[in-house]
Amino acid sequence: MKKKKICMVGDFSVGKTSLTQTFVNNVFSDKYLTTIGVKIDTAIIGDTKLIVWDVAGRDSLSPINSSYLVGAAGIVLVGDGTRENTIDDLSIIWDTVKNRIGEVPVVVALNKADLYDWSVSDQSYTFFSEQGWDVFSTSAKDGRNVEEMFQALVEKITN
Amino acid sequence: MTDIESPQIQALKQRYRESLAEKIELIEQQINLIVAAEADAGSLEEAHQVLHKLAGSSGMYGYNDINLLCRKVMSGLGGSSVDDSVNALNQIAELLEQYR
Amino acid sequence: MEERRLQQQINEQLFKKLQLAYFCVDKSMRVTCFSKNLRNYGYDSVLVGAEIEEHVDFMIGLDAQTELDLPMVESPSGTPVAVSLLPSSGELTVLISDASGHAEQRQLLQQKANENELLLEQQHKLMGQLSLASKELESKNQQLEEASRLQTSFISGVSHEFRTPLTSIIGYTNLVKEDLLLVSESEPEVKASAQQNSEHLRAVQRSSKHLLSLVENLLDHGKLDSNEIFIRPKSTDLAELFDDVALLLKPLSDSKNIEFKLDIELTNSFMAVMDDSRLRQCLINLVGNAIKFTDQGSVTLTARLADESLTISVADTGLGISPENLKKIRLPFWQAADTGKAGTGLGLTITERIIELMGGDLDISSELGKGTCVSFEVPAPMLLETPIGECSTVSGSKVLLAEDDADIADLVAMMMSEAGVDVTHVENGALAIEALRDQPFDLVLMDINMPVMTGYEALEKLQESKNKTPVVILSASSIEADRAKAESLGCFDYLVKPVDIGDIFQIMNRVVDQESL
Ligand SMILES: Nc1nc2c(ncn2[C@@H]2O[C@H](COP(=O)(O)OP(=O)(O)O)[C@@H](O)[C@H]2O)c(=O)[nH]1
Numbered sequence A: 001m002k003k004k005k006i007c008m009v010g011d012f013s014v015g016k017t018s019l020t021q022t023f024v025n026n027v028f029s030d031k032y033l034t035t036i037g038v039k040i041d042t043a044i045i046g047d048t049k050l051i052v053w054d055v056a057g058r059d060s061l062s063p064i065n066s067s068y069l070v071g072a073a074g075i076v077l078v079g080d081g082t083r084e085n086t087i088d089d090l091s092i093i094w095d096t097v098k099n100r101i102g103e104v105p106v107v108v109a110l111n112k113a114d115l116y117d118w119s120v121s122d123q124s125y126t127f128f129s130e131q132g133w134d135v136f137s138t139s140a141k142d143g144r145n146v147e148e149m150f151q152a153l154v155e156k157i158t159n
Numbered sequence B: 001m002t003d004i005e006s007p008q009i010q011a012l013k014q015r016y017r018e019s020l021a022e023k024i025e026l027i028e029q030q031i032n033l034i035v036a037a038e039a040d041a042g043s044l045e046e047a048h049q050v051l052h053k054l055a056g057s058s059g060m061y062g063y064n065d066i067n068l069l070c071r072k073v074m075s076g077l078g079g080s081s082v083d084d085s086v087n088a089l090n091q092i093a094e095l096l097e098q099y100r
Numbered sequence C: 001m002e003e004r005r006l007q008q009q010i011n012e013q014l015f016k017k018l019q020l021a022y023f024c025v026d027k028s029m030r031v032t033c034f035s036k037n038l039r040n041y042g043y044d045s046v047l048v049g050a051e052i053e054e055h056v057d058f059m060i061g062l063d064a065q066t067e068l069d070l071p072m073v074e075s076p077s078g079t080p081v082a083v084s085l086l087p088s089s090g091e092l093t094v095l096i097s098d099a100s101g102h103a104e105q106r107q108l109l110q111q112k113a114n115e116n117e118l119l120l121e122q123q124h125k126l127m128g129q130l131s132l133a134s135k136e137l138e139s140k141n142q143q144l145e146e147a148s149r150l151q152t153s154f155i156s157g158v159s160h161e162f163r164t165p166l167t168s169i170i171g172y173t174n175l176v177k178e179d180l181l182l183v184s185e186s187e188p189e190v191k192a193s194a195q196q197n198s199e200h201l202r203a204v205q206r207s208s209k210h211l212l213s214l215v216e217n218l219l220d221h222g223k224l225d226s227n228e229i230f231i232r233p234k235s236t237d238l239a240e241l242f243d244d245v246a247l248l249l250k251p252l253s254d255s256k257n258i259e260f261k262l263d264i265e266l267t268n269s270f271m272a273v274m275d276d277s278r279l280r281q282c283l284i285n286l287v288g289n290a291i292k293f294t295d296q297g298s299v300t301l302t303a304r305l306a307d308e309s310l311t312i313s314v315a316d317t318g319l320g321i322s323p324e325n326l327k328k329i330r331l332p333f334w335q336a337a338d339t340g341k342a343g344t345g346l347g348l349t350i351t352e353r354i355i356e357l358m359g360g361d362l363d364i365s366s367e368l369g370k371g372t373c374v375s376f377e378v379p380a381p382m383l384l385e386t387p388i389g390e391c392s393t394v395s396g397s398k399v400l401l402a403e404d405d406a407d408i409a410d411l412v413a414m415m416m417s418e419a420g421v422d423v424t425h426v427e428n429g430a431l432a433i434e435a436l437r438d439q440p441f442d443l444v445l446m447d448i449n450m451p452v453m454t455g456y457e458a459l460e461k462l463q464e465s466k467n468k469t470p471v472v473i474l475s476a477s478s479i480e481a482d483r484a485k486a487e488s489l490g491c492f493d494y495l496v497k498p499v500d501i502g503d504i505f506q507i508m509n510r511v512v513d514q515e516s517l
C-alpha cells in the first residue's frame, strides 16, 4: 500500500485538528486545545494510506518550523470561513510551503461552514481559482465536504 | 352686592320683564316655523339660536326657571319628532306666559 | 568489528543517560540498528533490516540525505518527542528524545497566547458589528420618533372625538337630573321612582366622568409633548374640591371593599388661588391609582394647608412597587405587566407634569407588598377678598364688552359702570377687533355666539395680531369642549352664563395681579 504524507496548515484555531479528527476518527469537540508541534494520524483512502500531519497553527507560519513539511506529498490549506484574516493569511503560508518543499498538490478547506457569519470575500475566491486550487467549504462539526476534500487531495497526489 | 340695587339696574330688570311678552311671540313664531318646515335642520337651528339667547339673558336677570327650561329644551330639540320639538317650545311659552 | 561493538556499547550507555533513543537506516531506508528504549515511545515493531516507512510514520516521504529537526512530534505512546535526523556517509541516524516537560509548558503558553488573540479578533469583529448596530438603531430611533409623533397626534385626535359626546352625555344627564328634582318636588307620588331614577343617573354620570377623565388624560398626553398644558389658577374652594373627589371615588373603593380615609386639615381659610380642575385631575388620578392597586386595607388621602402651601399625600396598603419598576413607573404608557390592571398608563405621567407646572414635585415611595405613598407640595396662595366696588383696581379700568344681546350687554355694562369701570360696548367680534385696534383696554368680555364675527373667530384674530389683551369669554354653553376650544384659542378665562358680576371683578383683580408681577 502506498503511503502519502500530507500536512494540514493554516492559522491557529481554524479547525485543522478538528478536520483531521472528523476525517480520521469521526469525532468532533467544541473545546479548543492548541496543538503543539505536530500530531500524526493515519487514514486509508482507496489503496492509499494517508499520513496526516496536523501541524500547530502558529508554528506552521514560521520558517524554522517548516521542517515538519519536509516529505509531504500534498497540502491542505485550512482557513476559517468566519475569520477573514485567516483566509488572507493562506497565501503567505503557501509561500512558506513553496520555499521549503516546492510546489506540491494543494486543496483549500474553508472551514466552519456550519456557522452563520460567513465572511469570505470574492477576491479570495478569485485568488484561489487563479492558483488552480480546489476550494471546499467544510465543516468539521457537521462533516460536510470533509471526505470530499481529502479525497480530492489524494487524487491530485496519485495522478 | 346684589342686595341693594341701583335704580338704573332696577329699570333694566323692569325693561327685561316687559320684554318677555315679545319673547313669547318669538317662541310662538318658532313653533309655527318648525311645524311648517316639518322640523328641518334650518328651522331647528333657528329655534336653537333663540333659545340660546333666551337662556343667557334670562339667567342674567335672575329667571332661573326659564334658563333651566331653555337649556333642557335645547338639548331635546330635533330629538325624535316634530311634535317633541313643538311640545318643548310650548312648555317655554307656557312658562313665559306667567310673566306676561 | 570489535571496535564497532565497543562503540555501540558506549553509545548505548551514553544515550541511556541522556534518555535518548535512536535508530539508523541505510541508503535504501532499511533499519541497520536501533536502541532498545525505542519501545518506550511506542515504536515497538522496529527490526533490523525492516523498511522504516512501515514502522515509523514520521519517516514517510523522507530520504537518507535529509538533515532535519522536528522539535515536537507526538509519538505513538502519546509522549511528545523531539526528533533529529543526522545524515552521514550514506547512512541516516535518527535521534529521539522526550520533550514532554517542554511541551507542557509550551502548550500552556501557546494556548494562552492563541486564546488571547482569538479574543482580540472577536472584539474587533464585535466592535464592527456594534457600530453597524448603532447605526441601525439610530435610524430605528428616528422611525420610532416619527411613529410616536403620529401616535400622539392620533391619540389627541381620537380623544377629541370622544370628549365632545362624553361631555354632552354628562351635561344632559345633569339637565335630566335637575328636571327630576323639579318633578319630585311637585308630585309626591312619583317621588320614589324619581329618586331611583336619579340614583341611576348618578351612576351614569359617575361612569361618564370617569371615562372623561381617562380621555382627558389621553388628550393631555398629547399636550405634554407639545408643552400645551396650562395652569389657570382661580379662587378655589379646597374643602369643596376634596368633598368632590371623595364623592367621585368613594364608590370605587366601596366596590373593592377597601376603606377610603380622608384626613384633611385646611386651617382657617380654605379658599386658595389654584387651578381647581387640574388639582382635581391629579387627585383623581392618584387616588384612582391607589384604589386600583389595592385589594385590601385602605387608601388615605391626606391634605394640609399651611403657610400658603398645600401638601397632599395618597397612601395605600396595596401591592407596592419594586425598586426597578419604581424607575419605570413615570414613563408614559408603562403598566406593571404582572398586575393585570387596566388603564391607559398615562395618569401618573400627566399628574407628575401638572404638579411640576404648579410648582411642586411628585414624590413616590413604595415597598413591595406593603404599599405605596405618593406625595407632593404645591404653592397655594390665599385669596384676599377685596370688597368689590371699593376695589381700586377695578374702578377706573377700561373694559370692552362684545355682546350682541342687548339685554345682557346693558345689564353687565350697567353693573360694571356702577363699580367705576369704564365700559365700551360693541355688538360683534369684528367691531371688538376694530375697537381694540383703536385704543387699549384692560380686559375684554366676549360672547361666543355673535353675528358677523363669533367670539372664537375674534380670539383667533387677536392671537394672529399678537394682541395680548386678556379676553374673558361669557358663554351660554357649559359644554366642556367649548371651553377647551376657547382655551386653546388663548382666552384668559371662561365664564358660563348666567354670569355672576362678582366673578368678573375677581378676574379683573387677577389680571391686575399678573400684570404687576
Ligand atoms: N462550528 C464549527 N466549529 C469548528 C469547526 N472546526 C473547528 N471548530 C472549532 O474551532 C476551534 C478550533 O479548532 P481546532 O481544530 O483546534 O483548530 P486548529 O487550531 O486549526 O487545530 C475549536 O473550538 C473547534 O471546536 C467547524 O467546522 N465548525
Ligand SMILES: [Mg+2]
Residues within 6 Å of the ligand: A013, A016, A017, A018, A033, A034, A035, A054, A055, A056, A057
Ligand atoms: Mg490544532
